[in-house]
Amino acid sequence: MNATSFDPTRVPHLLGAFAPVSDEVDIEDLEVIGELPATLDGTYVRNGPNPRFTPIGSYLYPIDGDGMLHAVRISDGRARYLxxxxxxxxLVAEEKAGRALWGGLESMIMPGADEVGPELADTFKDLPDINVVRHAGRMLALAEAACPYRFDADLATLGREDFDGSLPAGMTAHPKIDPETGEMVVFCYALEPPYLTWSVIGSDGTVTRGPTPVAGVDEPLMIHDMALTARYVVLVLAPAFFDLDAAMAGGSFLAWRPERGTRVMLVPRDGGPPVWADDDAFWMWHSVNAYDDGPGAQAPVVLDYVEWNRLTIGPSTESGPVTARLVRARIDPAAGRMSRTVLDDARVEFPRIDDRRTGHRHRHTALATGTGRTDLLSGEYDAVRWYDTETGAEQTWDAGDLSVGEAVFAPEPGPEASSDDRGYWMTFATDRTDGESWFLVLPAEDPASGPVARVRIPVRVPLGLHGTWLPTEEP
Structure with a gap:
């Protein structure tokens, strides 16, 4: 991209429901239409790209953009937004300068020491703008492949988190927490060897397995998400390769090479050699869940995920429509083979389950979807859809003029409420007609009936990426 010709006013993901906001607010006693469930006591936090200053050079959604955390605190039927x-x-350096100093990743613009000092000069900008996780008392804002940033209960940034130096390169934005062991399993890709590593952080926050190189990965490639079973770390290696030479020459830093196919890797959590299964090329932004389908070392692995027919950022040489659908892969670790079955052919993204089922059989998957409106941008959805893995049934709530985000599950508190139809799905939404934003709470037992509570947010909340429900009392 020619950085000098970049015009941010013509970038769709800087406009409309995606347009960034600059004000930081803290507003109590929000208006509630309907009734917030009395059992909900906690905070929903969502992250997303939100440039603090007008971008320079380039802007590539959803990779670029400063992180902004949005939170709704719920207690005693009342709500607060901050x-x-x-x-x-x-970002602190840019705030001192009063303007953007770093360009988007495609532009490779980095300030020198005269502008930002020797420590930040000629470095990439940290972008912890994708996801949020709480582990061992630490609340973390996660980046694509870098150290996360820790924040406190009031969303104030506490600093970069490298787990006492044990994870100096950080992690990607989608770690997985094993509900049985309390471990958080993470992976990280890099532009230099080792190109792919995985690590384990114990339930107490101590790194119990440091960065462990994955054998057989000898090129830098992008892997956005992972899955976890009791036996395996599941990684999907689609043919999206980094090309720094092309980027330095003004081309794309990501190259989609479908002739290379997609490989699914099962990395044994006990440290054994990985198992590979090859297939035709597809891209995966987000997994749903994975689990071992039976006892024993040779039991198949089931992986549910959203499958795209090609990479959806950067230039593409492929023609035809772009598709995204809910797919189940079944991987045979003994034979190194996999098969794929379409579960739901609706255009979907942002899949979520009850996180207590991570690594085990799950029943319900919530997904953002579209109803066929043609004026929505990529990454913008106007409905929420649920898929039942037991019955194959689907149900959809049409949000009408609202653009909705990822739906996150908040279970009813207490050990007796272990089923994922005992709780609520929650998400932010923005009205496309007037820009007004809402926080929505939908009942898990009948989500297609629509929200039981709509919380009016007095300021606009831009469409973002991933969030989490944090009960006041951490499990």
Missing amino acids: NRFVRTPA
Whole structure:
């Protein structure tokens, strides 16, 4: 991309429901239409790209953009909203300058020492703008492949988190927490060897397995998400390769090479050699869940995920429509083979389950979807859809003029409420007609009936990426 010709006013993902906001607010006693369930006591936090200053050079959604955390605190049927930027050293430097100093990743614009000092000069900008996780008392804003940033209960940034130096390169934005062991399993890709590593952080926050290189990965490639079973770390290696030479010459930093196919890797959690299964090329932004389908070392692995027919960022040489659908892969570790079955052919993304089922059989999957409106941008959805793995049934709530985000599950508290139809799905939504934003709470037992509570947010909340429900009392 020619950085000098970049015009941010013509970038769709900087406009409309995606347009960034600059004000940080803290507003109590929000208006509630309907009734917030009395059992909900906690905070929903969502992250997303939100440039603090007008971008320069380039802007590639959803990779670029400063992180901004948006939170709704719920207790005793009342709600409070607050938002805060994730203040990285680069963002602090830009705030001092009063303008953007770093360009988007495609432009490769990095300030020199005369502008930002020797420590930040000629470095990439930290972008912890994708996801949120709480583990061992730490609340973390997660980036694509870098150290996360820790924040407190008021969303104030506490600093970069490298787990006492044990994870100096960080992790990607989608770690998985094993509900049985309490371990958080993470992976990280890099532009230099080792190109792919995985690590384990114990339930107490101590790194019990440091960065472990994955054998057989000898090129830098992008892997956005993972899955976890009791036996395996499940990684999908689609043919999206980094090409720094092309980027430095003004081309794309990502190259889609479908002739290479997609490989699914099962990395034994006990440290054994990985198992590979090859297939035709597809891209995966997000997994749903994975589990071992039976006892024994040779039991198949089931992986549910959203399958795209090609990479959806950067230039593409492929023609034809872009598709995204809910797919189940069945991987045979003994034979190194996999098969794929379409579960739901609706155009979907942002899949979520009851996180207590991570690594085990799950029943319900919530997904953002579209109803056929043609004026929505990529990454914008106007409905929420649920798929039942036991019955194959689907149900959809049409949000009408609202653009909705990822739906996150909040279980009813108490050990007796272990089923994933005992709780609520929650998400932010923005009205496309007037820009007004809402926080929606839908009942899990009948989500297609629509929200039981709509919380009016007095300021606009831009469409973002991933969030989590944090009960007041951490399990």
